[in-house]
Amino acid sequence: MRYNGWHAGRSQGVGSLLREWRKMRRMSQLELASRADSSARHISFIETGRASPSRNILLRLADQMDIPIRERNVLLVAAGFAPFFPENSFTETGDLSVVREELKRLLVAYEPNPVFIRDAQYRVIEANRAFHALMSDVAEHLLLPSPNVMRLTMHPEGLAPRIHKYHLWRAHLLGRLRHQLTMSGSETLRELYEEVSHYPAPPPRHGENTGPDRDDAFRFPFALPLLMEHEGQVLSFVSAVMSLSAPTEVTVSELEVEIFLPANPETAQALQAMGERITRMERGRGIRSLT
16 A cells, blocks of 8 residues: 555556645646746646657656656556666574674664664664663563664653653654655655654643743753653753665665664763673673674
Protein backbone atom coordinates (compact mmCIF):
# COMPACT_ATOMS: atom_id res chain seq x y z
CA MET A 1 0.00 0.00 0.00
CA ARG A 2 1.03 3.54 -0.63
CA TYR A 3 -0.17 6.86 0.73
CA ASN A 4 -3.42 7.85 -1.03
CA GLY A 5 -3.59 4.31 -2.38
CA TRP A 6 -0.66 4.79 -4.74
CA HIS A 7 0.97 1.52 -4.12
CA ALA A 8 -2.13 -0.45 -4.36
CA GLY A 9 -0.70 1.31 -6.63
CA ARG A 10 1.60 -0.60 -8.90
CA SER A 11 -1.31 -1.43 -11.23
CA GLN A 12 -2.20 2.28 -11.34
CA GLY A 13 -1.42 3.94 -14.65
CA VAL A 14 1.73 6.00 -15.00
CA GLY A 15 -0.33 9.07 -15.93
CA SER A 16 -2.33 9.11 -12.72
CA LEU A 17 0.79 8.39 -10.66
CA LEU A 18 2.57 11.31 -12.32
CA ARG A 19 -0.40 13.60 -11.69
CA GLU A 20 -0.51 12.59 -8.00
CA TRP A 21 3.17 13.44 -7.56
CA ARG A 22 2.81 16.74 -9.42
CA LYS A 23 -0.13 17.77 -7.24
CA MET A 24 1.73 16.74 -4.10
CA ARG A 25 4.60 18.97 -5.17
CA ARG A 26 2.11 21.76 -5.95
CA MET A 27 3.44 22.24 -9.45
CA SER A 28 1.48 23.14 -12.56
CA GLN A 29 1.95 21.24 -15.79
CA LEU A 30 3.56 24.34 -17.27
CA GLU A 31 6.05 24.70 -14.40
CA LEU A 32 6.99 21.04 -14.53
CA ALA A 33 7.35 21.15 -18.30
CA SER A 34 9.65 24.17 -18.22
CA ARG A 35 11.87 22.54 -15.61
CA ALA A 36 12.06 19.23 -17.47
CA ASP A 37 12.58 20.71 -20.95
CA SER A 38 9.21 19.44 -22.16
CA SER A 39 5.82 20.98 -22.93
CA ALA A 40 2.69 21.32 -20.82
CA ARG A 41 0.75 19.66 -23.64
CA HIS A 42 2.99 16.59 -23.60
CA ILE A 43 2.70 16.26 -19.82
CA SER A 44 -1.07 16.63 -20.10
CA PHE A 45 -1.15 13.86 -22.71
CA ILE A 46 0.93 11.58 -20.46
CA GLU A 47 -1.30 12.22 -17.44
CA THR A 48 -4.49 11.52 -19.40
CA GLY A 49 -3.06 8.45 -21.13
CA ARG A 50 -3.08 9.98 -24.62
CA ALA A 51 0.72 9.65 -24.88
CA SER A 52 3.16 6.99 -23.71
CA PRO A 53 6.20 8.53 -22.00
CA SER A 54 9.74 7.44 -22.73
CA ARG A 55 11.95 6.26 -19.92
CA ASN A 56 14.12 9.37 -20.24
CA ILE A 57 11.22 11.82 -19.89
CA LEU A 58 9.92 9.95 -16.85
CA LEU A 59 13.32 10.13 -15.18
CA ARG A 60 13.60 13.84 -15.98
CA LEU A 61 10.15 14.57 -14.59
CA ALA A 62 10.86 12.51 -11.46
CA ASP A 63 14.13 14.36 -10.94
CA GLN A 64 12.46 17.77 -11.17
CA MET A 65 9.78 16.71 -8.67
CA ASP A 66 12.39 15.23 -6.30
CA ILE A 67 10.58 11.90 -6.24
CA PRO A 68 12.34 9.33 -4.03
CA ILE A 69 14.42 6.80 -5.95
CA ARG A 70 12.22 3.90 -4.85
CA GLU A 71 9.15 5.63 -6.29
CA ARG A 72 10.93 6.44 -9.54
CA ASN A 73 11.16 2.71 -10.09
CA VAL A 74 7.40 2.46 -9.42
CA LEU A 75 6.78 5.08 -12.12
CA LEU A 76 8.93 3.20 -14.61
CA VAL A 77 7.24 -0.13 -13.89
CA ALA A 78 3.81 1.49 -14.29
CA ALA A 79 4.92 2.69 -17.73
CA GLY A 80 6.10 -0.77 -18.74
CA PHE A 81 9.83 -0.29 -18.17
CA ALA A 82 12.20 -2.25 -15.97
CA PRO A 83 13.31 -0.56 -12.72
CA PHE A 84 16.28 1.72 -13.34
CA PHE A 85 17.69 1.95 -9.80
CA PRO A 86 18.97 -1.27 -8.17
CA GLU A 87 17.99 -2.32 -4.66
CA ASN A 88 20.41 -4.44 -2.67
CA SER A 89 20.56 -6.07 0.73
CA PHE A 90 22.07 -4.15 3.64
CA THR A 91 22.91 -7.26 5.65
CA GLU A 92 26.37 -8.11 6.95
CA THR A 93 27.06 -10.30 3.90
CA GLY A 94 24.89 -8.52 1.32
CA ASP A 95 25.89 -6.51 -1.73
CA LEU A 96 26.21 -3.37 0.39
CA SER A 97 28.37 -5.01 3.08
CA VAL A 98 31.31 -2.69 2.31
CA VAL A 99 29.11 0.39 2.75
CA ARG A 100 27.75 -1.02 5.99
CA GLU A 101 31.22 -1.70 7.38
CA GLU A 102 32.41 1.81 6.57
CA LEU A 103 29.33 3.35 8.18
CA LYS A 104 29.95 1.23 11.28
CA ARG A 105 33.46 2.69 11.42
CA LEU A 106 31.87 6.14 11.29
CA LEU A 107 29.72 5.26 14.31
CA VAL A 108 32.83 4.30 16.27
CA ALA A 109 34.72 7.39 15.14
CA TYR A 110 32.05 9.67 16.63
CA GLU A 111 32.15 8.05 20.08
CA PRO A 112 31.54 8.97 22.81
CA ASN A 113 28.70 10.83 21.04
CA PRO A 114 25.53 8.76 20.43
CA VAL A 115 25.09 7.94 16.72
CA PHE A 116 22.76 5.64 14.81
CA ILE A 117 21.92 4.75 11.21
CA ARG A 118 18.26 4.49 10.23
CA ASP A 119 16.22 3.67 7.16
CA ALA A 120 13.31 5.56 5.59
CA GLN A 121 10.86 4.14 8.17
CA TYR A 122 13.03 5.34 11.10
CA ARG A 123 14.15 1.80 11.92
CA VAL A 124 17.58 1.64 13.56
CA ILE A 125 19.96 -0.44 11.41
CA GLU A 126 23.19 0.19 13.32
CA ALA A 127 24.04 2.19 16.44
CA ASN A 128 27.13 2.77 18.53
CA ARG A 129 27.78 1.96 22.18
CA ALA A 130 26.83 5.43 23.42
CA PHE A 131 23.41 5.21 21.78
CA HIS A 132 22.75 1.80 23.35
CA ALA A 133 23.85 3.10 26.75
CA LEU A 134 21.26 5.89 26.61
CA MET A 135 18.58 3.26 25.84
CA SER A 136 19.48 1.19 28.89
CA ASP A 137 16.15 1.70 30.71
CA VAL A 138 13.84 1.70 27.67
CA ALA A 139 11.18 -1.04 27.67
CA GLU A 140 12.49 -4.17 25.95
CA HIS A 141 9.52 -4.45 23.59
CA LEU A 142 10.58 -1.13 22.02
CA LEU A 143 14.06 -2.47 21.30
CA LEU A 144 13.05 -5.74 19.61
CA PRO A 145 12.97 -6.92 16.92
CA SER A 146 13.72 -3.69 15.06
CA PRO A 147 13.78 -0.50 17.14
CA ASN A 148 12.05 2.51 15.66
CA VAL A 149 13.47 5.92 16.60
CA MET A 150 10.08 7.64 16.78
CA ARG A 151 8.67 4.96 19.07
CA LEU A 152 11.81 4.92 21.22
CA THR A 153 11.55 8.67 21.74
CA MET A 154 7.80 9.26 22.14
CA HIS A 155 6.45 6.05 23.70
CA PRO A 156 5.52 6.40 27.41
CA GLU A 157 7.86 3.46 28.14
CA GLY A 158 10.62 4.93 26.02
CA LEU A 159 12.59 8.13 26.42
CA ALA A 160 9.57 10.46 26.72
CA PRO A 161 9.44 10.54 30.56
CA ARG A 162 13.15 11.45 30.65
CA ILE A 163 12.95 14.35 28.17
CA HIS A 164 12.67 17.86 29.59
CA LYS A 165 10.46 20.32 27.67
CA TYR A 166 9.04 17.25 25.97
CA HIS A 167 6.27 19.22 24.22
CA LEU A 168 8.90 21.10 22.17
CA TRP A 169 10.86 18.01 21.15
CA ARG A 170 7.64 16.14 20.34
CA ALA A 171 6.48 18.99 18.07
CA HIS A 172 9.87 18.94 16.34
CA LEU A 173 9.73 15.19 15.69
CA LEU A 174 6.13 15.21 14.47
CA GLY A 175 6.89 18.12 12.14
CA ARG A 176 9.87 16.23 10.77
CA LEU A 177 7.76 13.12 10.26
CA ARG A 178 5.00 15.10 8.51
CA HIS A 179 7.55 16.64 6.15
CA GLN A 180 9.03 13.27 5.25
CA LEU A 181 5.55 11.83 4.77
CA THR A 182 4.73 14.66 2.36
CA MET A 183 7.95 14.17 0.44
CA SER A 184 7.70 10.38 0.18
CA GLY A 185 3.99 9.60 0.23
CA SER A 186 4.79 6.55 2.36
CA GLU A 187 1.88 4.60 3.81
CA THR A 188 4.24 3.15 6.43
CA LEU A 189 5.20 6.64 7.61
CA ARG A 190 1.55 7.70 7.64
CA GLU A 191 0.72 4.76 9.93
CA LEU A 192 3.74 5.56 12.12
CA TYR A 193 2.65 9.19 12.39
CA GLU A 194 -0.89 8.18 13.38
CA GLU A 195 0.53 5.87 16.04
CA VAL A 196 3.11 8.11 17.72
CA SER A 197 1.02 11.28 17.54
CA HIS A 198 -1.55 9.57 19.77
CA TYR A 199 0.89 8.47 22.47
CA PRO A 200 0.00 10.13 25.79
CA ALA A 201 2.50 12.77 26.85
CA PRO A 202 4.18 12.47 30.27
CA PRO A 203 2.98 14.98 32.86
CA PRO A 204 4.87 18.30 32.75
CA ARG A 205 7.53 18.90 35.35
CA HIS A 206 6.95 21.46 38.06
CA GLY A 207 7.17 24.96 36.59
CA GLU A 208 7.59 23.71 33.01
CA ASN A 209 5.76 25.77 30.40
CA THR A 210 3.80 23.62 27.92
CA GLY A 211 1.66 26.38 26.46
CA PRO A 212 1.91 28.12 23.08
CA ASP A 213 4.72 30.42 24.24
CA ARG A 214 7.83 28.95 22.62
CA ASP A 215 10.32 31.61 23.71
CA ASP A 216 12.15 29.08 25.86
CA ALA A 217 12.92 27.09 22.69
CA PHE A 218 15.25 29.82 21.52
CA ARG A 219 17.44 30.25 24.57
CA PHE A 220 19.91 27.95 22.90
CA PRO A 221 21.71 30.06 20.29
CA PHE A 222 21.61 27.89 17.17
CA ALA A 223 19.37 24.80 17.50
CA LEU A 224 16.62 23.32 19.65
CA PRO A 225 18.34 21.05 22.18
CA LEU A 226 17.25 17.61 23.31
CA LEU A 227 17.33 17.74 27.13
CA MET A 228 17.35 14.21 28.51
CA GLU A 229 17.90 12.75 31.95
CA HIS A 230 20.47 10.00 32.24
CA GLU A 231 21.90 8.59 35.45
CA GLY A 232 20.71 11.55 37.50
CA GLN A 233 22.05 14.22 35.14
CA VAL A 234 20.31 16.27 32.46
CA LEU A 235 22.24 15.90 29.21
CA SER A 236 21.84 18.49 26.45
CA PHE A 237 22.22 17.46 22.80
CA VAL A 238 21.81 18.98 19.36
CA SER A 239 21.34 16.55 16.50
CA ALA A 240 22.84 16.52 13.02
CA VAL A 241 21.59 14.33 10.17
CA MET A 242 23.81 13.09 7.36
CA SER A 243 22.91 11.21 4.17
CA LEU A 244 25.01 9.87 1.33
CA SER A 245 25.17 12.33 -1.55
CA ALA A 246 24.02 11.54 -5.10
CA PRO A 247 22.73 8.03 -4.37
CA THR A 248 21.92 5.73 -7.29
CA GLU A 249 20.73 2.73 -5.27
CA VAL A 250 17.41 2.44 -3.45
CA THR A 251 18.58 1.21 -0.04
CA VAL A 252 21.48 3.66 0.16
CA SER A 253 19.22 6.56 -0.86
CA GLU A 254 17.05 5.94 2.20
CA LEU A 255 19.81 5.74 4.81
CA GLU A 256 20.46 8.56 7.25
CA VAL A 257 23.08 8.88 9.96
CA GLU A 258 21.97 10.90 13.01
CA ILE A 259 24.60 12.26 15.38
CA PHE A 260 23.85 13.72 18.82
CA LEU A 261 26.46 16.31 19.74
CA PRO A 262 26.90 17.69 23.26
CA ALA A 263 25.40 21.15 23.61
CA ASN A 264 27.35 22.12 26.71
CA PRO A 265 30.63 21.16 28.46
CA GLU A 266 28.83 19.19 31.18
CA THR A 267 27.26 16.86 28.60
CA ALA A 268 30.59 16.44 26.81
CA GLN A 269 32.23 15.44 30.10
CA ALA A 270 29.40 13.04 30.96
CA LEU A 271 29.67 11.35 27.55
CA GLN A 272 33.43 11.03 27.88
CA ALA A 273 33.05 9.42 31.30
CA MET A 274 30.34 7.10 29.99
CA GLY A 275 32.54 6.05 27.06
CA GLU A 276 35.47 5.30 29.34
CA ARG A 277 33.22 3.26 31.64
CA ILE A 278 31.87 1.22 28.71
CA THR A 279 35.41 0.55 27.47
CA ARG A 280 36.50 -0.66 30.91
CA MET A 281 33.48 -2.97 31.13
CA GLU A 282 34.15 -4.41 27.67
CA ARG A 283 37.81 -5.01 28.47
CA GLY A 284 36.77 -6.74 31.66
CA ARG A 285 34.56 -9.09 29.63
CA GLY A 286 37.24 -9.57 26.98
CA ILE A 287 35.29 -7.79 24.23
CA ARG A 288 37.40 -6.33 21.43
CA SER A 289 36.59 -2.80 20.27
CA LEU A 290 35.79 -2.14 16.60
CA THR A 291 38.66 0.32 16.64
